Amino acid sequence: xxxxxxxxxxxxxxxRNDTQIIxxxxxxxxxAANRMVRAFNDGxxxxxxxPLTDWRCAMVLASSPDSSGEQVSRFLEMDKMAxxxxxxxxxxxxxxxxxxxPTNRRRxxxxxxxxxxxxxxxxxxxxxxxxxxxxxxMSDEDKSALAAAFERVSPx
Numbered sequence: 001x002x003x004x005x006x007x008x009x010x011x012x013x014x015x016r017n018d019t020q021i022i023x024x025x026x027x028x029x030x031x032a033a034n035r036m037v038r039a040f041n042d043g044x045x046x047x048x049x050x051p052l053t054d055w056r057c058a059m060v061l062a063s064s065p066d067s068s069g070e071q072v073s074r075f076l077e078m079d080k081m082a083x084x085x086x087x088x089x090x091x092x093x094x095x096x097x098x099x100x101x102p103t104n105r106r107r108x109x110x111x112x113x114x115x116x117x118x119x120x121x122x123x124x125x126x127x128x129x130x131x132x133x134x135x136x137x138m139s140d141e142d143k144s145a146l147a148a149a150f151e152r153v154s155p156x
Contacts (some may be wrong), residue, residue: 032134035134036134039130039133040055040127040130043126043130044127048122048123050093050095050119050123051086053078053082053083053086054093055123056076057072057076057083057090057096058090058112058116058119059120060072060075061090061096061111061116065111065112066109066110067111068107068108068110069083069087069108069110072087087110090110090112091110094115095113095115095116095119096110096111096112098110099111
């Protein structure tokens with residue numbers, strides 16, 4: 001689009017106000033997720049110099065040691081390449097180790113190292129405190145309803 005057409009379109013759009021997207025639950029979830037991401041990046045992420053994707057991978061490895069990259073990707077519902085970079089970042093930092101799957105030599109299995117577990121055990125209380133800050137004003141009933149709603153829209 002050339003500049004003149006762009007400017008004409010902007011003139012037509014002046015005064016327009018459409019909130020249908022920002023009023024959706026998806027948008028509200030996005031804002032909540034962004035708040036949580038910012039809290040991680042400004043807190044533990046900065047303090048321990050760990051990118052969010054690496055931390056997400058570490059959380060999965062803590063709950064499911066000996067996971068493949070594909071399993072981590074499916075669990076987090078994230079792109080395989082982003083997960084691969086996250087796992088390699090953990091490995092480079094000495095936080096995760098990789099070994100060949102004895103049942104499928106083409107697949108690699110990832111686990112946290114002792115250093116990875118130490119970092120995990122250090123960050124978890126910070127994350128739990130952040131959750132309490134964000135969700136502390138909600139009743140237990142509301143928290144349960146929200147958790148159930150999240151499970152329905154993103155089942156494992």
